[in-house]
Amino acid sequence: MLKLFKKSKDKIPKSEIITEPKEPKTPPVSKCGKPLQLDNCRWERRLHKELMSLIKEPPPGVTVDTESVQQNLSEWKINIKGFEGTLYEGEDFQLLFKFNNKYPFDSPEVTFIGSNIPVHPHVYSNGHICLSILTEDWSPALSVQSVCLSIASMLSSCREKKRPPDNTLYVKTCNKNPKKTKWWYHDDSV
């Protein structure tokens, strides 16, 4: 009897171990099937919701370029104004958000684009941003709005306009996608 109990106890974690790795494998398998379409609906639905709330109650200084969103829901252009009383007062910046179909479980790809890229110790001259919530600290409870807010706060708390120390090397060697960079988050002060 005791042995039987032990066996059944052993089996439960095993089955868990077996099923868990299977789960992430299923979406690629069903690439042409219905489940992926369902997923598509889900992330598009969430993006719609976010768009609506951003349009309805935008955070100060943040506007969405809806024309770009209309063309492609997975790429948003967002304008951010430098706040008054900060080093970036009067400047306008543009952010590009790229979402993949794993959003919101996977973080969006966020870069500064356009002619004016802020000179900031955490922003590289190619527009890449060193911000932990964009990679490892991302959580699906975050949103475009909260990312915009963090970036605005990051800009506002800057006390000296300068590029990151490794800017030239990084810009030459980095991948186009900032999420492929292995970031090292060491400076919480700015």
Next chain:
Amino acid sequence: MEQPELVQSLDLPSTSSLLTRRAACNQKGSTKAKGVSLEEAGSDGSEVTTTSSSTSLVGGNMPDSKVASLDSTGMELEEINKGNERESKDESLYDCNICLDTAKDAVVTMCGHLYCWPCLHQWLLTRPNNKVCPVCKSSINKDKVIPLYGRNSARRDDPRNRVPPRPAGQRTEPEAGYPNFGFGDGFFMFFGIGGFPFGLLTSSINIRERRPPVPGRYRGRNNGQTRNEDEQTLSRMFLYLAFILIAWLLFA
């Protein structure tokens, strides 16, 4: 591809409430509206456009009928005007923190944050090594998530969801005495798991307890009594057998 999606989005509660606000604004005759407006693009009314801050939607005093035409049916707006905005706000209290929809198969973490179970499950799968609550980053566990069962939540799950069932609720039985235990119907039941000699001992002691004769169960008093006597001799036999066994166990 995107256009029809935007049309669909007009039916979402958030958009609808936006429309209501706009309508309310126009009724008051105010021309300033901050943020973004919905403009009629051609006649389909499906386009969503942003304008930079402080621009008015369409003319100042827009008649209600025109506002209604923003919606393809116009019926929806009327419904919304009847106070659906408040309702949608109440509902948004129970929105999943991941998909931002009303939580379906709702679960609550120990830190009190609400999710759809499919959403939370997928999040736990994406970060198997670092299971944290998306809202507060408290450590969470599949087994420590509490499901919420509303009154009408017993709907059948969509078979397309291949998500494992959400964890069951934990409940403890109320502590209550057992009235009529054993004697109610003249039955005496004994359940127990134990080591072999002790189990035998307890059961034999139970058998020795006296049972009241059950009226109506046996026809004729004598018959019942003889049965009782039979049982008593039998129980005595078992008791002796038990003692012999125990003695054998002890001395062997």
